[in-house]
Each structure stands twice: as structure tokens, then as C-alpha cells.
Amino acid sequence: MMGPTVIRVGETVAPHQAFADYLDGRSAVIHRVALTIAEASSGPILVVTLADDQVVRWPLRDLRTIPDQAGKNQLVITSKDAPLGRLIVEDAETQRLLKARSPNLRQRPPVRGRGRIFAWSIAALASVGLIVFVLVPAMADQLAEYLPPDGEKALGDTTFEQIRNALSENEFNPVKICEDRAGMAALEQMQSRLEDETDLPYPLSVLVLDHEMVNAFALPGGRIVLFRGLIKAAETPDEVAAVLAHEIGHVVNRDPARGALRSAGSIGVLGLIFGDFAGGAAVLFMVERLIDATYSQSAEAAADSFAHDLLISGGIPPAALADFFERLRARYGDQDGIVAHFMAHPGLGDRIAKARAANSRMVGAIRPSLGELDWQDLRGICANDEG
Numbered sequence: 339m340m341g342p343t344v345i346r347v348g349e350t351v352a353p354h355q356a357f358a359d360y361l362d363g364r365s366a367v368i369h370r371v372a373l374t375i376a377e378a379s380s381g382p383i384l385v386v387t388l389a390d391d392q393v394v395r396w397p398l399r400d401l402r403t404i405p406d407q408a409g410k411n412q413l414v415i416t417s418k419d420a421p422l423g424r425l426i427v428e429d430a431e432t433q434r435l436l437k438a439r440s441p442n443l444r445q446r447p448p449v450r451g452r453g454r455i456f457a458w459s460i461a462a463l464a465s466v467g468l469i470v471f472v473l474v475p476a477m478a479d480q481l482a483e484y485l486p487p488d489g490e491k492a493l494g495d496t497t498f499e500q501i502r503n504a505l506s507e508n509e510f511n512p513v514k515i516c517e518d519r520a521g522m523a524a525l526e527q528m529q530s531r532l533e534d535e536t537d538l539p540y541p542l543s544v545l546v547l548d549h550e551m552v553n554a555f556a557l558p559g560g561r562i563v564l565f566r567g568l569i570k571a572a573e574t575p576d577e578v579a580a581v582l583a584h585e586i587g588h589v590v591n592r593d594p595a596r597g598a599l600r601s602a603g604s605i606g607v608l609g610l611i612f613g614d615f616a617g618g619a620a621v622l623f624m625v626e627r628l629i630d631a632t633y634s635q636s637a638e639a640a641a642d643s644f645a646h647d648l649l650i651s652g653g654i655p656p657a658a659l660a661d662f663f664e665r666l667r668a669r670y671g672d673q674d675g676i677v678a679h680f681m682a683h684p685g686l687g688d689r690i691a692k693a694r695a696a697n698s699r700m701v702g703a704i705r706p707s708l709g710e711l712d713w714q715d716l717r718g719i720c721a722n723d724e725g
């Protein structure tokens with residue numbers, strides 16, 4: 339575990355030492371931060387101090403909680419005006435203090451379009467009763483098997499649009515899909531190279547979002563999203579192909595649908611049962627979860643293992659996955675400091691070792707996933723729209 343790098347105690351919090359993990363919603367780094375509460379004329383403010391003395395100020399009245407995964411004793415907080423920021427508070431005394439002093443903590447965090455869907459959720463819950471909170475989540479894994487492909491695809495499509503909005507600076511300009519013609523051709527070439535080696539439950543749809551985050555994820559229905567930041571961070575096309583192969587592993591294992599159902603919980607599952615694939619509350623929860631989604635360690639191991647086999651049969655060394663992970667680890671610090679989905683901790687060191695070990699199973703000739711010119715084209719996929 340990480341040790342705190344900064345502990346600064348504010349007078350109003352003393353003698354209790356308050357610190358937490360902070361994500362700014364843009365980079366993939368977890369910052370260990372000190373918390374203090376300052377009194378301002380407009381009301382009390384939570385002051386979040388990062389290790390480099392950068393300071394984020396969130397008025398206590400703007401704080402909202404994010405429903406956390408069951409079984410963890412964390413309080414996950416966001417601010418009304420910084421909906422992608424996350425403060426993860428583990429210490430019980432700090433949680434108690436924040437709960438006591440933040441009047442709107444229990445309000446839903448802001449996600450665009452929430453009003454209508456939240457009203458819908460309340461109505462759905464009122465009509466069915468609380469028992470679904472107990473029964474339905476337990477059924478999520480099984481239900482994922484029965485989601486009709488069309489419904490799963492609609493859920494993925496809608497979620498994708500919500501993510502584009504949530505990541506954008508401006509609510510009227512969703513994050514751009516990179517469409518440079520030559521870059522897209524290179525991406526398709528890489529995709530079909532991998533696709534040819536496997537049987538998929540549905541056709542893949544792979545695209546790049548014009549966002550700096552070093553991240554990639556799969557959505558229900560076979561959509562795989564790579565971020566511009568990930569392609570930029572890769573040093574070889576094989577590293578991008580390795581991440582793509584990992585995400586294809588999630589698609590084949592249907593992890594996105596299962597994860598969506600599980601994190602959406604009762605409300606989302608009800609929406610799916612009643613056929614509200616495209617507009618249900620599931621989407622809201624998924625937007626929050628998928629951006630920094632982590633599947634279980636076993637799901638990640640299964641996707642890695644799938645990726646190793648897929649890469650080997652395509653003539654691409656699985657060590658590329660290890661190379662990429664290692665470089666990101668060197669750049670972003672230890673494994674606990676990385677939240678990009680495919681870097682999900684724990685066990686990054688183990689994942690690197692397994693990818694290296696899988697390399698010894700390479701028997702045929704190595705074929706780079708893209709030639710040098712195509713690789714340059716892929717790197718320029720977000721450059722402009724006209725190719």
C-alpha cells in the first residue's frame with residue numbers, strides 16, 4: 339500500500355489527521371492528499387492538498403457521494419462542479435466528519451440527464467419494492483448470459499455517448515471520435531489481424547477517442563474504446579495491439595455486460611428487465627464506473643491470458659503487453675497509483691511476469707502488428723478529420 343506523502347492537519351480537523359486518495363478525473367494517477375476544512379465567508383470548504391502543493395477547493399455544500407462497490411468501507415466523494423474528480427476516504431473518523439458537515443452529501447452526484455432517469459428510477463423502485471436490492475444484484479451474473487445481443491449493443495451505444503459527454507469540457511461538444519482516414523485504415527488493419535484469430539460473440543467496433551487519458555475499455559455489445567493518450571504512450575504498434583487483444587478478451591468473456599449489470603445493481607437490472615436498454619439508470623452508473631472501471635482480478639487475468647493466446651496466434655509477441663505495463667508503471671509510479679482500466683491493481687507485477695512467460699510459447703515467425711508507415715498513420719488518427 340502507498341504511504342501518505344503529505345499529511346497536513348488543518349485546525350478544524352485537528353487533532354485528527356485527515357488524508358485520502360484523489361483522482362482529478364483526467365490523468366490516471368492516484369494522488370495521496372491531505373484534507374483540511376477551511377472556513378470561508380461563503381461557507382466551509384474542503385481543501386485538498388496534493389504532494390506538489392497544488393490545492394483543490396471543494397465547498398462542503400457541493401460534495402456528493404458516489405455509490406461504492408459493495409463490501410468496501412470507503413467513502414467516495416465528488417464535487418458538484420467537478421463531477422469526474424474523486425476523493426476516496428478510507429478512514430472512518432474522516433468519513434464521519436465529512437458526513438456530519440456536508441449537507442448535500444447524500445444527493446445524487448451530477449450526471450447529465452440524471453433528472454429524468456432518476457425520477458424514473460424512483461418510480462420503478464416504488465412500484466417494485468426494496469426486496470430487489472437484495473435479490474437482483476445476486477442475479478446479475480446469470481442475467482448477463484441472457485441479455486439479448488441487440489439489447490446489449492444498445493446499452494453499449496448509449497453508454498458510449500454518455501461517456502463522450504462526461505469526459506468533455508463542454509456539454510455541447512462530446513469528446514471527438516478520431517477519424518483521420520489513414521489512421522482508421524491502420525486501426526482496422528490491426529483489428530482484423532486480431533479478429534481473424536478468434537470467434538467473437540458479435541462484431542467488434544473499435545475506435546479512438548480524442549482524450550489524453552491513458553486508458554482503454556470495452557463496452558457491452560462489442561465496442562472497444564482506445565484513448566488518444568494510450569496510443570501516444572505506446573512505443574510500438576504491438577503494444578497497442580496487446581491492449582486491444584486484452585480488451586477483446588473482455589468482450590469474449592462478456593465482462594462489460596456482467597460488470598454493467600453488477601454495478602448498475604437493482605435499478606439498472608430492472609431497467610433491463612423492462613426493456614429500457616437505451617435509457618435506463620444502468621447507463622448512469624456505468625458512465626461513472628466504466629471510465630475508471632476495474633473488473634475483478636480473475637477477470638483481468640482471464641483477459642490477459644486470452645490476449646496472450648490471441649497475440650501468439652497472430653504472430654505478435656505477448657511481451658509487448660509487459661513492455662507497455664512496465665513503462666506505464668515507471669511513469670506513473672507503483673501499481674497502486676494507476677487506475678486506467680487495463681492497469682487494474684492488484685497484481686500488476688504478476689501480470690507483467692505472465693506476459694513475459696507467455697512469450698516463450700511464440701513458435702512461428704514474428705509479424706509486427708503494423709508496418710512503420712501504418713503505425714505513423716495510427717499515431718496520427720486524431721490529427722485531423724480529413725486524412
Ligand SMILES: [Zn+2]
Pocket residue numbers: 584588633638641679680
Ligand atoms: Zn482489463
